[in-house]
Amino acid sequence: MNFELSEEQQILVDSVQRFVQNDSTVERFRKMRETERAWEPAMWARMGEMGWLSVPFPEAHGGFGGSFMDLALILEQLGRGLVPEPIIPSVVLAGGLISRLGSEEQRDRFLLPMIEGRSSLALAYAERQSRYDLADCLTRAEASGGAYRLSGEKTWVLNGHAADHIVVVARTSGDQLEATGLSLFVLDADTPGLSITRVNGMDGQRTGRLELDGVEVDTDRLLGPADAALAPLEWAIDRAAAAACAEGQGIVQELFERTVSYLKQREQFGVPIGSFQALQHRAADMFAEVELCKSCMILAAIQADAEDPEERAAEISAAKFQLTQGGWFVQSNAIQLHGGIGITDEQDEGLFFKRLRVLQGLFGDADHHSDRFQGLDGFDAEARQL
């Protein structure tokens, strides 16, 4: 057992930290949220040059061959600056699936340009009625003469407003809720019949709502085997949940540190408010939640690389649950302890609060992960073991 950062990981963390401090402070995020895209292609290209977008991909796919933990460490630091570039949708979701399932030709065409920071990606999986059920899919892809015709609607497509290519989940067979019958297709954003509406997020980031009206794609756009997309989709969403825990960790930590320093500096009744025991105990409880989140995030990042879906699901659900419950304790109290100033837009705390709330609602909320956890085989096995 060893939870220390390796020398290479420490160097990586230091370089991302410097990047956030020098080039991507919250001030840059404030400027970005006023723009349509809400992130900068030039900055994306720089991330590509620095190799951050290549981290979790095998060397044979043009990647760095790093661990998910390496990527998590990057995201944790980026969270501290609210860096808005679309790493989770491009690298973890769509990129992950293309690397895992794609042919060499598909990788060269869709993955490599993204790794180099020349294009960005998105994954369209959620629908109005699906909530967090990945099998629930009404969008259909009908095979017809060497091509597929896709029809349906996708919501909350992260980076869907700006992506060059979008991986779309569609049903090639089966009914709405069936586990088999899902397939993945890589679409160009400008494919005829595909219309994309920009939806602005609470966190100042952007998403897309997709309408597919008989969109025609060649069979070479099918990603992986037909009818079998659910397992890889679960894998990708699990990793995205672990990524959300990593970015969220940076935010939780940032909110906590800002609150502790505010408690030391803000005076009322002639003394720093941090000298009041009621607030000290609140801060101590916040600290406990921060440390629990940190521990869970480490476990989730380790398990994100695991091949055993059961263990992966257990740790990642536990981590997402903790980010949602424990993280909420930290963020709600961060605002409360700042008082009125905490709900002004000019203060950064509210921006962190909103981004964290979005991360909590993505890839499964606390109820979803509680239920998934109790549905795992191991949950009942333990009860039988004794």
Place this chain on the structure above:
Amino acid sequence: MDMSFSSEQLAFRDEVREWIAGAMPDEMKRKADDGAVFENTESLAWHRILHEKGWVAPDWPVEVGGPGWDSARRFIFQEELLRANTPALSPFGLTMVGPLLIQYGSEEQQQRFLPPILSGEEIWCQGYSEPNAGSDLAALQLRAEKDGDDYVLNGQKTWTTYAQYADWIFLLCRTSSEGKRQEGISFLLADVKNTPGITVKPFLTTGGTYAFSETWFKDARVPQRYRVGPENGGWSMAKALLGHERTAIGGVSESGRWLQTLKRIARETPVGRGTLLDDPAFRRRIARLEMRHRAVSMVNLRTLAAAELGRAPGAESSILKLVGTEIFQEITELCMDALGHDSLGWIDSDPVALPERERFVASQFNYLRATTIYGGSNEVQRNVIAKQILGLPSAPPARKAS
């Protein structure tokens, strides 16, 4: 970062597991499987079995009788003990005063006291709290006055856990009332059973067991050579000792065992045509606790892994007592809910009418209210985190109403 054990460590785990299975007497095994509570005599019997094997004091250095394990092996060993649900040993000698004597005791004290702690011939208890010195421990008033080669003790200790079974007590007493309160305290070792003037009276706890005692001292004479550390230097002894108990007291592994008991209860509790474990709402409640338990277990692992690298416990270790005890309580609360009516019985009922486990759950549920109080109440833990880790300023002195 790496969560896995090496093949040597795994082989060690198998060795320990096999040995425990062979070493536990049958009756002890039966009780362990039932999740029942062990009597003090069973705890002592298990102590002797471990001592014979040389495994009773995993944390002690080899020179004084430890097995010479690194922290990974100690961790594995503890996990295996919990897995088999072996009786808990009295911690006051093995993990509290023993390590303190190894660190600060005189040669004579070490030779006199360490061997019987190891063998289980002498059991210890702790004399810290007093009726007017709980969270404010430095307010303690048990007086120790020098007379010839002895100290003469007068006063009272309370919450002296299992003093009724103890042969010796380590205690904090007041040897000076000058200067700062903390600087007039000494650390003494006293023979509870054979010193005239020391009397012990156990409290019946709400758990229905006799866990804590009151201990009185009336002109009780304790030789000065049984003082550990310098006179008036007892406060730093107490702080050093506290360092030894910090991680253990969160009960993270023990509560993990209870989590499994909870599931077993739910699986064996009939509801309608199925069991409580079929109820999605109840499963969700268990799941939430189990996920939270995973989180605190990982904090525990991080603390242990840091110790293995020779690093001082990090800030994360300070939350183990606070969070660990609260989760432990919540697990027993859920065990009560799981048992429904059967949780409401009491331990003096007919054992056929009310099986052992049901009675044990109610007793533990009540007794475990103590975990957030002892070892520094959780409110004190929060004070410590706020001041020592977060660096928040001290509270202003209370203003008198004008």
